[in-house]
Amino acid sequence: MTLGSRHARLWLGLAVGLVWFALLLFPLLGITPDGLTLQATWEVLKSVVLAGVAIVGLVSLSHLPAAGGIRRAVGAAQAGTTAAAARVPGVVWAVLMLAALVAYPQLVGRYGVDVAVNVLVYVCLGLGLNVVVGLCGLLDLGYIAFYGVGAYTYAILATQFGVSFWVCLPIAAVLAAVAGACIGYPTLRMRGDYLAIVTLGFGEIIRIVINNWMSLTNGPNGIISIPPPGFYALVFDGGVSLEHILLRKLDQMYYVVLVLAVITVIAVRRLNFSRIGRAWEAIREDETAAELMGVNTFRFKLLAYAMGAVFGGLAGAFFAARMKSVAPNSFSFIESALVLAMVVLGGLGSIPGIVLGALALIALPEVFREFEQYRMLVFGGAMAVMMLVRPQGLIPATRMGKRGEDDA
Amino acid sequence: MTHAHAHRPPLLELKEVDACYGRIQALKGVSLKIFPGEIVTIIGANGAGKSTTLMTICGVVKASAGSIVYDGSPIRGVPPHALPKRGLIQVPEGRRIFPRLTVMENLEMGAYLRRDAAGIRDDQEMVFELFPKLKERAHQHGGTLSGGEQQMLAIARALMGRPTLLLLDEPSLGLSPLFAKHIFQIIRTVNAERGMTILLVEQNANIALQMAHRGYVLETGRVVLEDDARALLHNPEIRKAYLGE
Numbered sequence: 001m002t003l004g005s006r007h008a009r010l011w012l013g014l015a016v017g018l019v020w021f022a023l024l025l026f027p028l029l030g031i032t033p034d035g036l037t038l039q040a041t042w043e044v045l046k047s048v049v050l051a052g053v054a055i056v057g058l059v060s061l062s063h064l065p066a067a068g069g070i071r072r073a074v075g076a077a078q079a080g081t082t083a084a085a086a087r088v089p090g091v092v093w094a095v096l097m098l099a100a101l102v103a104y105p106q107l108v109g110r111y112g113v114d115v116a117v118n119v120l121v122y123v124c125l126g127l128g129l130n131v132v133v134g135l136c137g138l139l140d141l142g143y144i145a146f147y148g149v150g151a152y153t154y155a156i157l158a159t160q161f162g163v164s165f166w167v168c169l170p171i172a173a174v175l176a177a178v179a180g181a182c183i184g185y186p187t188l189r190m191r192g193d194y195l196a197i198v199t200l201g202f203g204e205i206i207r208i209v210i211n212n213w214m215s216l217t218n219g220p221n222g223i224i225s226i227p228p229p230g231f232y233a234l235v236f237d238g239g240v241s242l243e244h245i246l247l248r249k250l251d252q253m254y255y256v257v258l259v260l261a262v263i264t265v266i267a268v269r270r271l272n273f274s275r276i277g278r279a280w281e282a283i284r285e286d287e288t289a290a291e292l293m294g295v296n297t298f299r300f301k302l303l304a305y306a307m308g309a310v311f312g313g314l315a316g317a318f319f320a321a322r323m324k325s326v327a328p329n330s331f332s333f334i335e336s337a338l339v340l341a342m343v344v345l346g347g348l349g350s351i352p353g354i355v356l357g358a359l360a361l362i363a364l365p366e367v368f369r370e371f372e373q374y375r376m377l378v379f380g381g382a383m384a385v386m387m388l389v390r391p392q393g394l395i396p397a398t399r400m401g402k403r404g405e406d407d408a
Numbered sequence: 409m410t411h412a413h414a415h416r417p418p419l420l421e422l423k424e425v426d427a428c429y430g431r432i433q434a435l436k437g438v439s440l441k442i443f444p445g446e447i448v449t450i451i452g453a454n455g456a457g458k459s460t461t462l463m464t465i466c467g468v469v470k471a472s473a474g475s476i477v478y479d480g481s482p483i484r485g486v487p488p489h490a491l492p493k494r495g496l497i498q499v500p501e502g503r504r505i506f507p508r509l510t511v512m513e514n515l516e517m518g519a520y521l522r523r524d525a526a527g528i529r530d531d532q533e534m535v536f537e538l539f540p541k542l543k544e545r546a547h548q549h550g551g552t553l554s555g556g557e558q559q560m561l562a563i564a565r566a567l568m569g570r571p572t573l574l575l576l577d578e579p580s581l582g583l584s585p586l587f588a589k590h591i592f593q594i595i596r597t598v599n600a601e602r603g604m605t606i607l608l609v610e611q612n613a614n615i616a617l618q619m620a621h622r623g624y625v626l627e628t629g630r631v632v633l634e635d636d637a638r639a640l641l642h643n644p645e646i647r648k649a650y651l652g653e
Contacts, residue, residue: 278516
């Protein structure tokens with residue numbers, strides 16, 4: 001393709017995109033109680049047109065021959081940094097990253113920590129769902145149910161029986177795994193679209209049960225005044241005593257969820273590269289062929305379901321402790337869809353991708369707050385653009401992103 | 409060839425096996441025997457039930473009647489994943505390799521049930537010797553191989569499980585004549601040198617009958633003829649129906 005026609009295509013694409021956007025925007029902003037108006041649409045459209053022209057202009061400039069020199073220089077600098085980065089062992093990066101994460105609450109305000117806690121919870125959820133969707137290839141639209149099971153496990157055990165958070169964590173994980181196995185047992189005989197629909201149904205069943213089981217869950221009112229996690233510490237003031245200290249501060253909760261997220265990352269990584277992970281991948285690639293190789297596909301699919309549920313359950317228990325209250329409407333289908341979007345946007349099967357996906361989908365709506373009532377519109381647009389530009393995910397897993405000819 | 413094996417018990421025997429896809433009966437009373445060390449071929453037109461026969465032996469399609477005995481014990485109702493351990497391994501139709509696993513990982517999956525690391529390494533050397541092309545491409549994704557190379561990988565993957573009885577479903581499908589010839593040479597080699605028993609389903613009746621010891625002819629789910637491969641090859645009716653004369 002010649003340079004000229006490539007430019008023409010770029011600008012044409014921009015024009016089509018802007019017309020499409022204008023047509024979408026007009027009914028939203030132009031139809032008012034006082035009649036039709038172009039004013040509001042134009043206000044928004046103006047900035048979008050400017051931004052679009054600026055971006056496409058920069059892109060086509062960078063393709064001009066004159067820009068070749070600059071591009072080469074940038075490319076060389078990039079290659080240099082990548083090479084330098086490659087010389088540093090991975091452990092160093094992990095330690096640096098961890099140090100940054102540990103220091104993070106000291107550097108930002110309460111709002112920043114709040115967003116970070118949210119992101120980390122969704123990192124756990126995304127990685128858990130990744131075991132089911134990314135590794136084993138089972139589309140699960142009801143994943144948030146396990147989050148709900150974990151949350152209610154802690155909420156009920158803590159408020160009714162005064163069980164400590166740390167004891168509840170493994171209980172929540174086990175109960176979520178049991179729920180996963182119960183749902184998986186009848187449904188995993190199905191494949192593809194059918195499985196997706198049935199998981200959607202089961203997700204709703206769990207939410208509706210929580211909503212209606214008044215005596216256990218207090219129904220739609222939810223459970224309130226859930227205690228935060230605590231621990232026993234030796235206190236030295238005028239003699240030694242053992243005291244129970246509750247982690248009431250958000251910063252402290254941040255460290256709890258950070259530990260949970262790190263454990264999840266390590267666990268999912270180890271699963272991925274184990275014999276079990278290999279069997280899951282074989283099932284994802286071709287279930288019948290995997291079975292003919294001697295993989296007990298039913299058992300491995302059930303295991304994937306239960307393992308995925310474990311991480312959802314852990315995240316749920318933390319969620320209950322952090323919010324200090326739980327209600328059924330936190331576990332609706334839209335949450336399942338959001339987690340699935342993180343996994344797909346980030347890159348199926350890719351741990352760094354999913355971490356980034358969670359960051360993007362939680363942090364972006366915060367960044368877009370200045371768009372006020374158009375926030376979700378812009379957010380949806382951003383998701384669509386991300387999928388168009390990088391259909392294989394933000395950071396594709398090495399084996400997922402490649403297409404036929406890449407290797408040859 | 410039949411006579412040489414007549415005194416030994418068959419390695420695999422199907423007696424009056426029926427199988428259905430939903431309400432359509434795909435196999436109607438199929439009986440066949442395979443003796444140790446043989447290459448047996450099933451020929452027949454599209455939809456005659458050749459692939460269904462293999463899938464029924466492996467338990468992927470459930471037999472609705474009849475008996476299937478492998479190595480002296482009945483295997484009807486045994487789940488498919490329990491058979492590779494006993495040395496009954498299928499190379500399914502259409503290759504069905506794992507496209508996003510590397511060639512090496514595909515081979516590892518073939519040996520999934522085995523725990524003898526040394527034996528697995530030996531077999532890896534063996535398949536790389538049989539298929540040098542796969543060694544060159546060991547770290548490439550299965551999906552990036554050409555059709556012929558994928559067929560090699562599918563066979564190599566099955567060999568990694570050390571089969572006693574290897575079921576091959578249309579190994580020449582979609583391959584150039586030259587490639588198909590190469591694949592059949594390999595099949596003959598593993599049969600002759602390793603004594604591997606082979607059940608071969610083929611549409612290319614000519615080449616299948618040339619290399620097999622015995623053959624069965626399947627028509628609409630029924631065995632209509634069984635004989636020595638050479639006799640079938642010279643049977644005027646077979647020549648007319650399946651060899652295009």
